[in-house]
Amino acid sequence: xxLHLVGDWSYSAGIPAVPPLLHHINNTKTxxxxxxxxxxxxxxxxxxxFLIELIDHCKQNNILIDxxxxxxxxxxxxxxxxAVPERKGARRTILGQPVLAKIGTVTIEMHRSWNDMLxxxxxxxxxxxxxxxxxxxxxxxxxxxxxxAAGPSALMIITLISTLVGMILAFVGxxxxxxxxxxxxxxxxxxxxxxxxxxxxxxAIIMAGRSGSAYAAQIGTMQVNEEIDALRTxxxxxxxxxxxxxxxxxxxxxxxxxxxSIFMGIFGGAVVSAGLFDVSFYQYYLQIQDFVELKxxxxxxxxxxxxxxxxxxxxxFRGLQCGRSASAVGFAATSAVVTSLVLIIVADAIxxxxxxxxxx
Numbered sequence: 001x002x003l004h005l006v007g008d009w010s011y012s013a014g015i016p017a018v019p020p021l022l023h024h025i026n027n028t029k030t031x032x033x034x035x036x037x038x039x040x041x042x043x044x045x046x047x048x049x050f051l052i053e054l055i056d057h058c059k060q061n062n063i064l065i066d067x068x069x070x071x072x073x074x075x076x077x078x079x080x081x082x083a084v085p086e087r088k089g090a091r092r093t094i095l096g097q098p099v100l101a102k103i104g105t106v107t108i109e110m111h112r113s114w115n116d117m118l119x120x121x122x123x124x125x126x127x128x129x130x131x132x133x134x135x136x137x138x139x140x141x142x143x144x145x146x147x148x149a150a151g152p153s154a155l156m157i158i159t160l161i162s163t164l165v166g167m168i169l170a171f172v173g174x175x176x177x178x179x180x181x182x183x184x185x186x187x188x189x190x191x192x193x194x195x196x197x198x199x200x201x202x203x204a205i206i207m208a209g210r211s212g213s214a215y216a217a218q219i220g221t222m223q224v225n226e227e228i229d230a231l232r233t234x235x236x237x238x239x240x241x242x243x244x245x246x247x248x249x250x251x252x253x254x255x256x257x258x259x260x261s262i263f264m265g266i267f268g269g270a271v272v273s274a275g276l277f278d279v280s281f282y283q284y285y286l287q288i289q290d291f292v293e294l295k296x297x298x299x300x301x302x303x304x305x306x307x308x309x310x311x312x313x314x315x316x317f318r319g320l321q322c323g324r325s326a327s328a329v330g331f332a333a334t335s336a337v338v339t340s341l342v343l344i345i346v347a348d349a350i351x352x353x354x355x356x357x358x359x360x
Contacts, residue, residue, distance in 0.1 A: 001030045009043040009050070018053045025063070033058060034066035048077055113321070120239075120317045124247075127239045136240045146249035150211045154257060157206055162194075162261040165202055166268025169193050174277050183277040187287035190269030195296040199262035201348060203254060204307035208340035212315035215246050216336035219319025220329040228320070243316040247309065254308030255301045262300060295360060303351055307344050314339040 009015060025033070033054075051074065058065050067075055130136040173189035219242055222228050231238050266288065273279035318336035322328050 001025065001028070001033050003033060003035050005035060005037045005040040005047075007039070008041050009047040011044060011046040013042075015046040015050055018050060018057075021054070022057050025057075026061070030063060032064040032066065035069050037069055037071055040071065043071070043074070047074060048081070051078060052081060116321055117317060120313075120320065123237075123239045124243065124313070127237065127244055130240065131244060136244060137236055138240055138244050142241075142245040143248055146245045147253055149214075150207065150246075150249045151253035151256065154206065154210060154253075155260070157210070158203060158257055158261050159264055161202055161206060162199065162264035163268035163271075165198055166190055166194060166265030167272045169198065169265070170269040170272035170277075174272070178277065183273065183279050184283060184287055186269060186273045186277060186279060187284045188291045191266055191288040191292035192296060194262045194265035194269075195292055195300045197300070197348070197352075199265055200258050200300045200303040200307060201344065202265075203258045203261045203304055204311060204344045205341065207250065207254065207257070207308070208311045208314075208337055208344065211246075211250065212311045212336050212340045213333040215312065215315030216319040216322070216332045217329055219243075219316055220322030220332040223320065223322045224324055224326065224329060238320065243312075243320075246316055247312040250308035250312040251305060254304045254311075258301055258304030259297075262297065299351075299355060299360065303348060306347055306351070310343040310347060311340045314343060 003021075007013070051070075055065055055078070057063075067078065070078075127136060131138065169190045170186050173186050174183060177183055177185050177189075219228070219238075222242075228238050228242075231241060270281055270284045273284050274281050315336040318332045318339065322332040
């Protein structure tokens, strides 16, 4: 079969539909296709799209393609397009699927993620046991680097967010308390809210967006570059070598950052109380000292430790689960943040209910 390429083959001029031609090729049982481009004028990527779709169909049906008479530029582009095969997982096709197919695809991915998560938790348990026995392949230099990256480097954003949250709590509480002339109880609201809930939650959310996504991107990039496979080939566990330092770093830094966040939030509330509601710093301090007991701070710090495990675990898990393409790395980072936030809220609800039941 000889195909004549005539006129302007560009998207602006309109490209002939490929399906009718493919249907005609199948009906005529063509074995070879050649091109005549003597009357071909201007062309752009529209011609390339047409040719690639046609060539792919011919390859699947064992039809020979003669590209000799195509324009030289088109031949070069086709050679470049087929020089390196497309990686599996480079495209996500969920958006173009019917609704039921999307539901099925998401269900299959959730089932696979559940199995992978159970395997990851089991591997983490073994790695922790090896660490306790002193047999884990863990470099202290990596641990100290991760502590520095997750701790001191996050102080500025923790300072800003926690101070503003404390000020917001003071403003919100003062709107109602001012009606009864009870502005002094702003200290109770801010102190209790920051100590038990907001200090740990805001720190965890910041670290999920900052460190959790970074862990997923770092490990995901290593997965794309086959560095994870290289570690396994050398007999080194990626869980011990990559995950443990990050998990320990957040377990150490999250409680410390939570303490700092609590006091910065209390300070923010003190600024609002003293500046706008005629409650001095000393009165504010005494009210918090009398009302906010040590157990409230301990509960918040314990929550932060749990959130640190969830954030680090989610980031590393999504990184190890990453595909083999650049787009998969971005998806892994996004998924790590979403997973961390969901687990943080669920864990906080469970701990809060447990504390209420125990009367703490």
